[in-house]
Amino acid sequence: MTNNRKNRRRVRWIIVISIWTFSLALLFGFVAHYSLARIHSLTISFLILFIVVSIGIIFDLVGTAAAAADIAPLNAKAARKVVGAKRAVYLVKNAEKVANFCNDVAGDISGIISGTLAAIIVFKLVVNFQHNQVDFYLNIFLTALVAAFTVGGKAWGKVIAINHSTEVILMAGLIVTRLEKPFSWINKSGNNTG
16 A cells, blocks of 8 residues: 555656656746847857856756765754754655756756757857858867766766765755745745635
């Protein structure tokens, strides 16, 4: 009976996370493509590309830290009411889902969007240079550069996440706590009606 319930929860999680991934990829892809098409500065275009790749690296770091973290020191910090520790404990208890969302959803969306942005930047460069051969070489070079930066950044992030998992997940818990504060009235009003 318990296994059936766990399997149903897993299937539900897979369906929900797939729908979220599709929706977020669609939204962020559209926003990135639309905003980059409106920006004429190559410097700002490269900056946006750098930010998107960095977001993927940061989420990968958090996902790995959630899977690697030891819950005992976080429970101790939560007992001492350290800000963010309660959320950090929640993240570690749900490490499977956190790792899936951070490493797969955010990471894959970041990879897809960075590829699209790289293609748009190459198109802008080709228009500026007006050479057919430049398109081919720039596309390969920029794709390789984005891939190297992404993989190198994630490798560096994994070293930090494994060696400093408690600190990373505590920082993530603090950020989640800070982000929840403006929306705390929603939970209170929901509790009042229940």
